[in-house]
Amino acid sequence: MARERLYFDYNATAPLLDEARSAMVDAMDLPGNPSSVHAEGRKARAVVSNARQAVARLCGVPAAQVVFCSGATEAANHVLTPDFRMGRSPVRVSRLFVSAVEHPAILAGGRFAADEITVLPVDRDGRLDLEALEEALAAHDQTSGQAMLGLQLANNETGVIQPVRQAADIVKAHHGLMVVDAVQGAGRLPLSLEVLGADFLILSGHKIGGPKGIGALVSAGEILMPAPLLRGGGQEKGHRGGTENLVSIAGFGAAADAALEGLGEIGRIAALRDGLEAGLRDQAPDVILHGAAVDRLANTSFFSLPGLKAETAQIAFDMEGVAVSAGAACSSGKIGLSHVLSAMGADADLGAIRVSLGSAHTENDIERFLEAFKAINTRRLARMGAAVAA
Numbered sequence: 001m002a003r004e005r006l007y008f009d010y011n012a013t014a015p016l017l018d019e020a021r022s023a024m025v026d027a028m029d030l031p032g033n034p035s036s037v038h039a040e041g042r043k044a045r046a047v048v049s050n051a052r053q054a055v056a057r058l059c060g061v062p063a064a065q066v067v068f069c070s071g072a073t074e075a076a077n078h079v080l081t082p083d084f085r086m087g088r089s090p091v092r093v094s095r096l097f098v099s100a101v102e103h104p105a106i107l108a109g110g111r112f113a114a115d116e117i118t119v120l121p122v123d124r125d126g127r128l129d130l131e132a133l134e135e136a137l138a139a140h141d142q143t144s145g146q147a148m149l150g151l152q153l154a155n156n157e158t159g160v161i162q163p164v165r166q167a168a169d170i171v172k173a174h175h176g177l178m179v180v181d182a183v184q185g186a187g188r189l190p191l192s193l194e195v196l197g198a199d200f201l202i203l204s205g206h207k208i209g210g211p212k213g214i215g216a217l218v219s220a221g222e223i224l225m226p227a228p229l230l231r232g233g234g235q236e237k238g239h240r241g242g243t244e245n246l247v248s249i250a251g252f253g254a255a256a257d258a259a260l261e262g263l264g265e266i267g268r269i270a271a272l273r274d275g276l277e278a279g280l281r282d283q284a285p286d287v288i289l290h291g292a293a294v295d296r297l298a299n300t301s302f303f304s305l306p307g308l309k310a311e312t313a314q315i316a317f318d319m320e321g322v323a324v325s326a327g328a329a330c331s332s333g334k335i336g337l338s339h340v341l342s343a344m345g346a347d348a349d350l351g352a353i354r355v356s357l358g359s360a361h362t363e364n365d366i367e368r369f370l371e372a373f374k375a376i377n378t379r380r381l382a383r384m385g386a387a388v389a390a
């Protein structure tokens with residue numbers, strides 16, 4: 001009998017949770033439009049409202065501060081804009097600062113022109129260089145408009161946690177706006193918009209066991225809001241027009257509740273990840289664990305092995321029945337180098353393998369992973385031995 005496959009790619013997408021699936025199935029059968037005043041409409045509206053409360057609980061904000069959208073990429077395009085309104089008055093943001101290790105959703109800069117975006121360096125562990133941030137903000141001409149920093153809570157490749165609060169304090173000292181991409185931190189770290197010092201948080205449903213194609217922009221208050229990205233029928237209090245994606249919102253809400261409860265699992269997941277890395281070190285003492293010297297997400301391991309290209313390793317794992325991700329990104333049919341590794345000054349040529357765990361994993365899964373790794377590492381060592389002998 002074929003062995004069940006092992007899925008170790010939660011940072012790409014976490015499998016749909018049962019709670020989310022059943023909330024979605026229930027919502028699918030609701031005939032009403034959330035905007036309608038009749039009983040069917042009210043029922044659909046209650047689903048949106050409950051989900052909004054769940055997402056708000058996850059971030060420690062009132063429900064009115066959550067705007068649903070199609071995902072983190074849309075939330076980024078909504079909030080990364082020069083045009084804001086404070087009540088009725090326009091507020092201009094004239095420069096976007098981002099760290100060099102941001103996800104492309106942030107690096108692309110939303111509605112800012114390319115020459116309005118400044119990319120800030122990170123240290124060898126992948127953490128934002130706070131001195132560079134301070135210098136850049138001090139040099140920013142505030143008469144042209146406010147500065148904005150787009151910074152991730154945790155990196156999707158390495159899991160490295162950014163010094164978000166310290167960065168926010170610097171941004172505030174320079175009267176700037178702080179946007180935190182909390183996509184990878186949600187459900188894996190306690191999340192509080194206030195504690196982080198953020199003006200806005202960006203979330204994605206499918207990273208926490210909800211469906212793909214749903215996310216949220218969470219704001220510190222309703223007073224300061226970016227210009228809408230989708231104008232239309234006034235849904236989401238005018239911040240995002242168009243009939244709500246009721247089914248996905250229902251699933252996202254259920255996943256947000258589960259993510260809050262799942263925070264209690266972090267210690268168990270950290271122990272699994274540490275066991276996995278101990279196994280890697282045992283079998284391959286030359287393994288390079290990226291970001292391991294600093295605070296990382298408990299579920300993420302990102303490693304390189306001399307003599308083993310990440311794409312080759314990813315295919316080899318896949319053939320062993322294990323889904324992992326290669327740090328080298330592949331877009332438009334081209335294999336690219338990981339911009340995260342490059343920014344950290346690591347050997348980006350080699351790439352790295354990302355293993356990302358979730359609540360479903362057990363010790364047995366780690367053992368099976370290490371068995372697969374043994375086969376791949378044995379072939380690597382044989383190839384390296386042959387190369388030395390030749």
Ligand SMILES: Cc1ncc(COP(=O)(O)O)c(C=O)c1O
Nearest residue numbers: 071072073103105156183184204
């Ligand atoms: C850190 C981070 N930000 C943003 C995104 C984009 O999320 P979405 O696919 O929901 O637009 C991702 C997805 O990989 C991510 O990992």
